[in-house]
Amino acid sequence: MQFDNTKYEFTDRGKAGTIALVVGVIGLVLSAVGFFVDRSQFMFSWLTSFAFWVSIGFGGLFFVMLHHITNAKWSVTARRMAENIMVTLPWLLIFAIPVFIGMGDLYEWVEIGKAHHGEKQAIHLDLIETAHASEDTNHGNTLSEETHDSHSEANSGHVEHDDHAHQAHIDLVASKSGFLNVPFFVIRTLIYFAVWTIFAFALYRLSIKQDKPGFTLNDWKRFKVLSAPGIIAFAFTVTFAAFDWLMSLFPAWYSTIYGLYYFAGGLVGIMAFMIVVFVGLRKRGILEKEITIEHYHDLGKLLFAFMIVWAYFSFSQYLLIWYANIPEETIYYHNRWTGSWKAMTLIIVFGHFVIPFVLLMSRHVKRSFDALRFFAIWLLVMHWLDLYWNVMPVLHPESALPSWLDLTTMMGIGGIFLFIFWRNFTKHAVLAFNDPKLDESIEFQNI
Amino acid sequence: MSDNKIIQGVIAEFKDPADILHAAGKVRDAGFKEWDVHSPFPVHGMDDAMGEKRSPLGWMVAFAAFTGVVVGLGMQWWMSAVDYKLVIAGKAFFSYQAFFPVTFALGVLFSVITAVFGMLGLNKLRFHHPVFHSNSFERSTDDAFFISILAEDKKFDPNKTLQFFKEIGCVNVELLEEK
């Protein structure tokens, strides 16, 4: 790997890309074996890994758009990195294909939807109907039974309750079939990727144009013109992506904050990922002068801040559900407080928040490359674990059951992700060296 | 009191932030200890120029936050789970989930109070200070930049220090005398 420090370009890409590609291909091949050996395990592991890498990708998109709309200066030097992460998004759509193929294994509502095909569920929603809600209405008043149902599925008890409760559960899920159905799910996912691709490519092209002469003031303004609506489109696509891919795994359950929760996890992911790559480059003498200790301090602060945001969203969800104690909602936490899931929950509470919170608070940690990288890797692992903790209890309700497919799917998607990232990253200058705010970014100092 | 006024120090005025930053470095290199730079706003880079250490306030606040959290959680635990137990909404006597907001609030309250009063304490503010005896010091909160060296300093000598300030390019210099 060789780097030209005057042009900020790689003259030799080195082996990193090849290694990533090899790891990726091996991971994909092994995962493909898993698809035939243990199909449902493959699907759930795949979804976890997919959700993880997509969250890093959209994290990059968000970072870039946020940089532009806030007129930030310090982050100019980090911008190109984030831009190269966000342009992996279109490629990640390929990895959604297995999700489409295996939807039936992942999502309970696929089966229920098929069974209820044609049967229109009448939902009466005017005042009078509600006022006269009575025993024979399917929805609402069967809340407690429905929870018993999910509960008993896990414990295989309460046989006499099963039929009634199970039917209520099926009716409830079927009533959502206007939204939760196969074609619409696929279309929505395509829309999310389309939106992300449009904004990612447009911003990327503009950014590359900046390296060459002929970049005008109008081009400069376009960064903002793109980012402002971009953020709005982003908010809704990420929210619904979270609803679709993750929340509908347990279709009876719902939480309005869930989109923000996934989003915040992605923010932790992107900051951690960027820190890891930057420190890695630094160790090889790349961007030593441009990305100063002050930038690491700031990246560390943002990592810390986004981690708190993640904790804030998670705790808001938890506290409100715990407090209200409505069985149809508490089931989510109940399932994750059973068997070895309980240990996993505690690992996430302490590992994703308490421990890094106490240690990352220190200025010294944020200003030490090794310590900061350590916590960045730590939080990447925790971010993955958080997604795992969201997805897997559906497959393994009794207790967490690690599988080799968790590893191979991460290798597969991650390897290809890193390969694409590295290829883009080394193709152009790794620094937006022509940004008018670059000097200020390099010179800036924390108090 | 005798007619002889006690000399408490010397104060010199400098033109602008650049000059005072430069001068501060000189004063530091001359080996003075009991001196300070007075400016209407914090001048960027002055801590380095003066050779100042970082404020210990951060550690004080961290300790206060920890105390606040312990006090907050301890108080709620004792009141709800020890002193007078009441079953409310079927929730545990010690419901740590529900105790979080108050615990957090007290942690913040303790830290904020420590940050402000700790800062005031570390600043060693007092209503009577030699620099207030200057004739032009009131401009230090407006648009003027001063360096004061107090008589307590071992290297202090009224005439030499006056001379020293003139050498490093002050605009104005005067002795601080008790009135």
Place this chain on the structure above:
Amino acid sequence: MSVTAENTGLVIEDIPLVKGDPDFHKITTDICRISEKPITKTPRWWWIAFIISGMLAMNLLIMIGYLAWEGVGVWGVNIPVGWGWAIVNFVFWVGIGHAGTLISAILFLFRQKWRTSINRFAEAMTICAVICAGVFPGIHVGRIWVAYFMFPVPNQMSIWPNFRSPLLWDIFAVGTYFTASALFWYTGMIPDLATYRDRAKSKIKKVVFGILSLGWRGGNRQWKHYEVAYLLLAGISTPLVLSVHSVVSTDFATSIVPGWHTTIFPPYFVAGAIFSGFAMVMTLAILARKVLPALQNYITIDTLERMAKIMMVTGMMVGYAYSTEFFIAWYSGNMYERFAFINRAFGPYWWAYWTMVSCNVIIPQLFWIRKLRRTIPVLFALSIFTNIGMWFERFVIVMSLHADYLPSSWDYYKPTWVDAWTFIGSFGLFLTLFLLFIRFLPVMAMSEVKGVLPRANPHFHHNMPPAHKGEA
């Protein structure tokens, strides 16, 4: 000031933070003159405003007295709407009280230097608003003489308050918030009070400002701790700001009332609080620029435009929450949830719901147009719309109560004249306090504004041409 990219020759003009390139002394005089006027020379507008708002504040006291004497029956509350305007007003005022600390703390952490010209002012507004907010929990308990039970003091049965109740969290959160905001405000003001002390002519002013400024002497050994303290306060206040309105949201969201119990409430309330707070800062800033023309060079049209942008963003966050809530109400499959939201939009309070949506989501979309963001009358009108819309948001939420689980008890809530005058009176209290502030205390953080000027940078005159290094 501008910065240049060498290769392309692209020049990006940095917007100057203040107009007219004033020197340090001009900033001092511009701001000090506002409050240095002797009492006899107080401008007429101030007296008129002060007398009117003072009378309204008195009216608030009378309404509270009447409430204490007669009981909560004088309000429009009924069963099922046991929580009426008192809680609406409480949330409204606390929400407004979020802008000050947001500007001082969060914008500080994000290094938004333009905040220096409005932060003092916004912090003062915060404190006034939190005082107004504090009135309502005090009086809405019904029996005011037992209001002490909101504090951790055992009652006559030796029972401690219930720490598992969100209402108690409120007391701690809002109490802490008030203390923190007041300390933050005061800390920021110490150097400016020292300026007042040093400029004071009369003996009384010398003594008063002398004591208030605590012997501040602007030494770097003080600035050093001061800056760290400011940073720490900002760092601590940021989660505090977020937590306060989150806790306020739990008053509703921990319940099992449809339309209240939804997990997005904490961040949604925070966004709404910032939105409404900025609207109020905008309203007051525009009025202040009108009556105190000296401020026009500091609170520039660019400052207002930036505030408009923040309003636009937070307004859209609120819009995001409205739509997510609505979608999940349907998605939940829960009949009660679905009903609550359809009833909000098309039930008896449809007018409140659509007022809320229009004022908070639709009208702020006008801010997309740059010309409108820079037209003061438009900004003023839009800030008023937001103030109204955000009050209605809380009203809409509280009115979820009117149709509870038992249809036979459904009822329509109507406020009484006491409700109305209490609310109007709270504006009187708010403005009275605020007018006192702008008459006697530094309305702008002089030392901070001086500190962000290009000329405050020690490298300003040396090394580099100013065009390159300015605003660093």
